[in-house]
Amino acid sequence: VDLSTKVAGLSLPNLLFNASGVCCQTEADLKLMIESESGSLITKSATYEYREGNPSPRYLPLPSGLGSINSMGLPNEGYEYYLNFAKNYDYSSKKPLFISLSGLSLADNVKMCEAFVAADLPCVLEVNFSCPNVPGKPQLGYDMEAMENALNVLAPLIKKPFGVKLPPYFDIAHFDTAAAIFNKFDNLVYVTCINSVGNGLAIDFETESALIKPKDGFGGLGGLMVLNTALANVNAFYRRLPTKQVIGVGGVTSGKEVFLHVLAGASAVQIGTTLKEEGPTVFARINKELTDIMIAKGYKSLDEFRGKVKTL
Numbered sequence: 001v002d003l004s005t006k007v008a009g010l011s012l013p014n015l016l017f018n019a020s021g022v023c024c025q026t027e028a029d030l031k032l033m034i035e036s037e038s039g040s041l042i043t044k045s046a047t048y049e050y051r052e053g054n055p056s057p058r059y060l061p062l063p064s065g066l067g068s069i070n071s072m073g074l075p076n077e078g079y080e081y082y083l084n085f086a087k088n089y090d091y092s093s094k095k096p097l098f099i100s101l102s103g104l105s106l107a108d109n110v111k112m113c114e115a116f117v118a119a120d121l122p123c124v125l126e127v128n129f130s131c132p133n134v135p136g137k138p139q140l141g142y143d144m145e146a147m148e149n150a151l152n153v154l155a156p157l158i159k160k161p162f163g164v165k166l167p168p169y170f171d172i173a174h175f176d177t178a179a180a181i182f183n184k185f186d187n188l189v190y191v192t193c194i195n196s197v198g199n200g201l202a203i204d205f206e207t208e209s210a211l212i213k214p215k216d217g218f219g220g221l222g223g224l225m226v227l228n229t230a231l232a233n234v235n236a237f238y239r240r241l242p243t244k245q246v247i248g249v250g251g252v253t254s255g256k257e258v259f260l261h262v263l264a265g266a267s268a269v270q271i272g273t274t275l276k277e278e279g280p281t282v283f284a285r286i287n288k289e290l291t292d293i294m295i296a297k298g299y300k301s302l303d304e305f306r307g308k309v310k311t312l
C-alpha cells in the first residue's frame with residue numbers, strides 16, 4: 001500500500017509527522033525526527049527571542065492514560081535558531097521541513113516571516129494562532145477579527161504557500177466564520193487541526209493538588225481524549241475549504257486513529273502525546289498498523305478513502 005501524500009505542493013513519503021512542540025525544540029530533537037520513520041517534521045513554534053517557558057512541572061501524561069496536559073509556555077530557541085536549521089537542512093532528503101512561527105505580536109510575526117521570506121528556502125511556514133499557555137496572551141484563533149487582520153498582513157508577505165495551526169472550535173458558527181476568513185487567502189493552502197484543547201485542569205486525587213505548576217494547573221489537553229474533537233475540526237474544515245488541505249492532529253495512538261483522521265479529510269496526520277510518551281519509534285509502529293488496516297479494508301492509497309466518512 002502507498003502511504004505517501006502531498007501537502008502544500010510537497011511530497012511526503014508517508015503522512016505522519018510530529019505535532020509542533022513535541023520532539024522538535026532543539027537540533028538534537030529534530031535529528032531524531034529526521035532519523036525516524038516520519039514522513040516529515042515541524043519545528044517548535046518560534047518566538048522572536050529565546051524563551052525559557054513556564055516553570056516545571058509543565059507537561060504530564062494523565063494518570064487515566066487518556067491523554068496529557070501541558071502548559072509549556074512557548075519555550076523555544078528563538079526564531080534565528082530555526083532559520084539557521086532551515087538554511088542547513090538537506091532539502092534533497094525525502095522529508096519536507098515545516099517551520100512553526102508563533103510571534104507574541106503581529107509585529108514579531110512580520111519580522112520572523114520577513115527573515116524566512118528573505119532566505120527563500122523550500123521549507124513551509126506555518127503560523128500558529130493557537131498557543132493557549134502564554135499568560136496574558138489570548139489565542140488569536142479565538143479572535144476572528146484579529147486573525148483576519150493578521151492574515152491580511154502575513155499572507156501577502158509570505159507570498160508562497162503556507163499554513164496555519166488552529167485551536168479546536170466547538171460551535172458550527174465558528175467553523176463557518178473561520179473558514180470564510182481562510183477562503184479569502186489563496187496562498188493559505190492548509191490548516192492544521194487541532195492544537196491542544198485549551199485550559200483544562202488535572203487534579204491529583206491523593207494529593208488533592210493540580211498536576212502542573214503554571215497557571216494554577218491550567219493547561220492544554222492532548223491525547224486520546226481529544227480525538228473526537230480533532231476529527232470534527234478536521235472534517236468541518238475539510239468540508240468548508242474545498243481548495244485547501246487539512247493536517248489532522250489530536251488523539252492518535254495507533255493506525256486506527258490515523259485512519260479515522262484520513263476518513264475525516266486529513267492529508268497528513270501529526271502525533272503529539274503518543275510521540276512524547278513512546279518516542280520516535282512510534283512512526284514505524286503506526287505506519288505498519290495503518291498499512292495493515294488498509295490491506296484488511298482493501299485500500300491501496302490514502303486518496304481512496306480521504307474525506308469519505310459516511311453520514312447516516
Ligand SMILES: C=Cc1c(C(=O)O)[nH]c(=O)[nH]c1=O
Pocket residue numbers: 021045070071072073074075102128130131132133134195196220
Ligand atoms: C506554541 C505554544 C503551545 C504550547 C506551549 O508552548 O505551551 N502548548 C500547546 O499545547 N500548544 C501550543 O501551541
